[in-house]
Amino acid sequence: MAAWSIAPDGLAIAIRLTPRGGRDSLDGVETLADGRQVLKARVRAAPSEGEANAALVALLAKEFAISRSQVSLTAGASARLKRVLVQGDGAALAARLQKRFCEI
Numbered sequence: 001m002a003a004w005s006i007a008p009d010g011l012a013i014a015i016r017l018t019p020r021g022g023r024d025s026l027d028g029v030e031t032l033a034d035g036r037q038v039l040k041a042r043v044r045a046a047p048s049e050g051e052a053n054a055a056l057v058a059l060l061a062k063e064f065a066i067s068r069s070q071v072s073l074t075a076g077a078s079a080r081l082k083r084v085l086v087q088g089d090g091a092a093l094a095a096r097l098q099k100r101f102c103e104i
Contacts, residue, residue, distance in 0.1 A: 003029050003037040004097055006090035012074070013060075013097075015082045018042040019052035024059050029101050038081065039097070053077060060086060064093060 004013040014037070016030060021042025030040050043055035053073055061068040064086060076082035086093055 003039045004094055006094055007085060009090075010070075010085055010087040011090045011093040011097075013084045013086065014038045015041050015056065015084055017052060017056055017080055017082055019045060019047035019055075024055060026059070026063060026101075039101070050077070053082075056082070056084070060084060064088070064096065 003015075004011055006012075016032075016038040018041070022044065024043050025041070027040040027042060029037055031037050041056055041059060043052050043059060045051040045055035057068050057071045057073065060071045064071075066086070066088060070087040072085050072087075074083045074085050
């Protein structure tokens with residue numbers, strides 16, 4: 001299963017978040033032991049009181065050059081594996097991730 005898929009209202013992304021990761025960045029695609037793919041992300045924020053989730057939303061908004069209100073956490077609020085919906089043109093958003101992380 002791919003790390004992201006086009007949804008009717010945007011792009012759904014499976015993310016493995018590392019809080020207190022030293023920097024805010026997207027680190028590529030990783031395949032988990034069960035075969036699922038996730039987009040690896042790290043943030044400086046601690047995983048308390050939703051700080052890491054807020055930092056993830058801000059990181060994705062910056063990556064896609066959109067407002068934070070267009071990024072929403074749909075699953076995994078208290079887990080390392082999260083599901084995020086980025087609102088907008090799903091095909092264009094997917095193409096941007098594909099170009100950044102899947103080309104050699």
